Structures are given as structure tokens and as C-alpha cells.
Amino acid sequence: MMAKRGNRPTIPPTEKGTALVMVIFIMVVLALLLAALAYITAQSNQNTAYQIASTRAYWAAQSGAEWGAYQIVPATGSAASQCFSPNPARPGIGSIPGLGGCSATVACSSASTASTTSYQITSQGTCPAGDLGPGNLPVSAIRNVIVGVTTQGNTCAACAKSCVINHCGLFGICDNRLNSCAKNCSIKSSHVEHCIHDSCPFGFCYTNSLTTCLANFCPGSGGGGSATLNYWLENP
DSSP, X not given: OOOOGXXXXXXXXXXXXXXXXXXXXHHHHHHHHHHHHHHHHHHHHHHHHHHHHXXXXXXXXXHHHHHHHHHHSOTXXXXXXXXXXXXXXXXXXXXXXXXXXXXXXXXXXXXXXXXXXXXXXXXXXXXXXXXXXXXXXOEEEEEEEEEEEEEHHHHHHHHHHHHHHHHBOTTSOBOTHHHHXXXXXXXXXXXXXXXXXXXOGGGOOOHHXXXXXXHHTSTTTTTOTTEEEEEEEEOO
């Protein structure tokens, strides 16, 4: 039996276009999800690039700080006992693997107490933004190192001066205890006799000249090798 055309079900007017709305809604949600995923991926790449640039800047600063410390306390064991020149300095660290294009500015300051001199070395490392893009500024980091250097020559010179004051009279007449006193300052007897011969004509000593002469024979005088590393501190 054939169904009558007039008996076919019809879609109510209120339900017309519902399927189209659902399709549009799903497409919008998918587009938002894709946009969010793209944003998260871009941010992740940005953070990774910044981390790499920051790490390179850190090691650029560390390399500059170690360069500055080496100028004060070389590996040979002797010490410069003074800040480097020029100050601040810009060592060529760009040739170090992994630091291409980076630079370091290293400054030095010092303060002395007794025979120990403290040197504060401040190094600022700077590296290009790299994958962060050309519109970003270079990334910088700062490292501080404090080096303490004990110079035996300074202690000996002070000791020699004390010996001259205590054992040479007002008119420059020195007693026999000068030799043993200077020996306790780590000055050889032969050097004491040499200084007395040069600075004490006719038995009357020029005390300033004698003190200078004895100090010149102190271990480590004149930038010798007796200056030693006392401590090395780095900021965290």
C-alpha cells in the first residue's frame, strides 16, 4: 500500500537551523582551543629562549668574574696586589664556546686591613636576545667575587720599620740587636749587613734609607711571589 504524501512527518519551524548552530558552535570551540594551544606553544618557546639567553648571560658574568680574580691571584701563586687596568675592563670572552656574541664588563675595588687586601670584583655579563627576537633587549646578569690576598711583604716591611725604630737611636746609631730583629722579620743577615753598609756611613745610619733598604729585601717585596690567596667568596 502506498503511503499518502499528506501523511509524511514534517519538521517543526522552531527546530529548523539547530544543526547549523551546533556545527558553528563546535567550530568556534575548536578554533578557540587551537588558538589557546598555539599561544601556550609560543609562550613555552619564549620561556625556553629566555632561559637559554639568561644562562648564557650568567656564564658570561661568571667568566668575567673569574677573569678578574685571576688578574689578582694568578695560577702561578704570585699576586698583582692591585686592581687591573683599565678598570673597568672588558675581557674578550666572546671566543669561549657557547658565549659567542656575549660580553662582560668587569670592575674592581679594594680595601686593605693590616696585611690583607680584599678585592671586590663585579662582573656584568650581557648576551643578545637570540631566539627571543630582534625586538627584545639583550639579557644581562651580574656576578660578584670577593678575593682576600695576604701579602707577606707588607708585614715584613712593618716589622723592619719597627726594628729600626727600636734599635737605632735618635742620632742614627744602631745597636747589635738590629740584625737579630730583622732576621725575625724574615730578612737574611747578609741583607741586613748590606743595608747597614749602604745606609750607615761612618756608623751613623739614615733611618729612612735603612728602613727602605730592609723592606726591599722582604720576601714578596717589589711584586714578588709571597702574596697568597686568603679567601674567595662568591655571591649565591
